[in-house]
Amino acid sequence: MIRTYGPESELSPYEVQAAGYALRFRCETRDGTREVSIGTQSPDHTVQWTILERCRLSDLGLVTPSLEVASEGDVLRLKTAEGAATSAPQPRRQATERDKVRGREKQPWATDSPPHQTAGAALQETVDPRVEAARAGLPPVVDDLLHRFTAAGLGLTLVGTSVRQALEGNVGHELDFVTESDVQQIRQIIHGWGDEVRVHREHTPGVVSLRKQSDTDNYSLRISACPTPPHDRSPRSRRAVHEKALEAYLRRRDFTIDAMALGLSRVTLTDLFGGLRDLERRVLRTPRAPTASIANDPPLMLRVVRGAARLGFEPVSELRDAMHTMARRVTEVPAEHVREELTATMLAARPSTGLRLLVDTRLAEHVLPELPALRFESAEHHRHKDIYEHTLKVLDQAIALETDGPDLTLRLAALLHDIGTPRTRRTGRDGRVSFHHHEVVGRNMARKRLRALAYPGQLIEDVARLVELHLRFHGYVDGRWTDPAVRRYVRDAGPLLGRLHQLTRADCTTRNQRKANALARAYDSLEERIEHLAVEDERQSARPDLNGHQIMEVLGIRPGAELGRAYEYMRDLRIEKGPMNFETARDALLEWRARRDR
Structure with missing residues (x-):
């Protein structure tokens, strides 16, 4: 029989030794939600806490x-592979080749930790090779900072997104830490070490941010203060308060995959909410109940969309259902905030993944209603493609054509290029569906939507112009354009010509390979003509409309300085006003000489 105890109950060592383990229960109310945590205590008195949802009820x-389940099959026991949360010292880490090249070896993690940190085993979960590899992969700047805190008798813990990135083997240049100190002491510790030190009071009791140049890398560091009680309190009390503060910090994170803490001196991973498991499953889950999380922070729904687009992770069904149920709460988010999240989604690696989630959870109906409106029934006559799926494919293909990194203007134009189709949709007597002038209607709709989202004016006009011009190329396919028509195409596109090339090519999503090849050849031909005409126009622009012999004949002069001045004037006139016929050019030349003779 296994007894259960409260979080602070005193246990007889004999009881735990005899049973092999004991269970502790902890109940807390957070934001109106009752949460239950289960602790598994081992004979060495360390406790591994987890949430009730991660446990299961069996016959045992x-x-x-x-x-x-033990090999005998009739009893439960501690997992020997995990070894529970042990307080035994960790093995000394050998210096990496990178450290040796830098001329120094890092200190052993188990020997430089303050007593109140190594004693905090209640929150610490077991160490596996992935955790050790994550610690080994941290840049030297982390050890430099850790040494300063250790010298001051303080611990330092890596937290949040930084831990996830370290576990994935892709540590960035923005690192977050937590320490059991206050802001004033943090500033004293980093005085003279970091640059651009700032204190942020939006969090309680505060965050210190700084920048640090390390070799050729520039790091942005954030250290959150979690002060411990006064020193006249017992070490156990200080440890408990610090653990609770760390737990509260991690619980506030958006997702469990970012709600882990990595011990730096003693290699330990604090994972109270199953973040490591969710990272393996590539899912997004909130540390708290999703409905409570969204109720307290409606923008979280947009961050889920951004996370899906950036990481390619899927939200768990509970989170997705909560977003669907509470989608209207997104109307409480300011337009500028919505714009920032939409922009981050559009510039992510997989924007179409985030946009699908935005539509499926009905968030788009409140922030970008033109997108779900494209999901009208398209198969009723089997005469035209699914505009919604076509749009997302165009976006993906436009991204594949980018040459200088993510282009927000191009991506927004690809997303909005067909939003005028629902309003212009017509079905003819023969059952054919048409969308005449949807590019013009779409231009106005795109401009209106982007203004509502508070985008900059120039970006709005550029996107609207691309939407308006995205069908112009099809006139080139249907009938051979004259040179003036090609020049008008270039003139109307102006500085957006390169993006228009990309958007037009991306807009071909037909499954008919013969048709796709024909469109590609046609656009190759158009681009070649544009380049040829550009070279020809540049060459012609350097020639005046009257050659040297004609100028001498009109002015009645011989070769000399006067001819040179007249030739230069006619060349400048050609550049300024464009080509002229002979009579117009002659009159302009005579007028020039008349002004000179006055």
């Missing part, structure tokens, strides 16, 4: 992630 009793 409650099974936590720290327990397994």
Whole structure:
């Protein structure tokens, strides 16, 4: 029989030794939601806490992630592979080749940790090779900072997104830490070490940010203060308060994959909400109940969309359902904030993934209603493509054509290029569906939507112009354009010509390979003509409309300085006003001489 205890109950060592483990329960109310945590205590008195959702009920009793069925099959025991949350010292880490090249070896993690940090085993989960590899992969700037805190008798813990990136083997240049100190002491510790030190009071009790140049890399560091109680309190009390503060910090993170903490001195991973498991499953889940999280922070729904687009992770069904149910709450988010999240989604690696989620959860109906409006029934006559799927494919293809990194103007134009189709949709007597002038209607709709989202004026006009021009090329396919028509195409596109090339090519999503090849050849031909005409026009622009012999004949002069001045005037006139016929050019030349003779 396994007894259960409260979080602070005193246990007899004999009881735990005899059973092999004990269970502790902790109930807390957070933001109106009752949460239950289960702790598995090992004979060495360390406790591994987890949430109730990660446990299961079996015939043998409650099974936590720290327990397994013994080989005999009739009893539960601690997992020997995980070894529970042990307080035994970690092995000394050998210096990496990179450290040796830099001329120094890092200090062993188990020996430089303050006592109150190494004693905090209640939150610490077991170490596996992935955690050790994540610690080994951290840049030297982390050890430099850790040494300063260790010298001051303080611990330092890597938290949040930085931990996830370290576990993925892709540590960035923005790192977040937590320490059991206050802002004033943090500033004293980093005085003279970091640059651009700032204190942010939007969090309680505060965050210190700084920049640090390390070799050729520039790092942005954030250290959150979590002060411990006064020193006259017992170490156990200080440890408990610090653990609770760390837990509260991690619980505030958006997703469990970013709600982990990596011990720097003693290699440990604090994972209270199953973030490592969710990282393996590539899912997004909130540390708290999703409905409570969204109720307190409606912009979270947009950050889920951004996370899906940036990481390619899927939200768990509970989170997706909560977003669908509470989608209207997104109307409480200011337009500028919506714009920032939409922009981040559009510039992510997989914007179409985020946009699908935006539509499926009905968020788009409130922030970008033109997108779900493209999902009208398109197969009723089997006469035209699915505009919604076509739009997302055009976006993906436009991204593939980018040459200088993410282009927000191009991506927004690809997303909005067909939003005028629902309003212009007509079905003829023969059952054919048409969308005449949808590019003009779409231009006005795109301009209106982007203004509502508070985008800059120039970007709005550029996107609207691309939407308006995206069909112009098809006139070239249907009938051979004259040179003036090609020049008008170039003139109307202006500085957007390169983006128009990309958008037009991306707009071909036909499955008919013969048709796709024909369109590609036609656009190759158009681009070649544009380049040829550009070279020809540049060459012609350097020639005046009257040659030297004609100028001498009109003015009645011989070769000399006067001819040179007249020739230069006619050349400048050609550049300024364009080509002229002989009579117009002659009159302009005579007028020039008349002005000179006055």
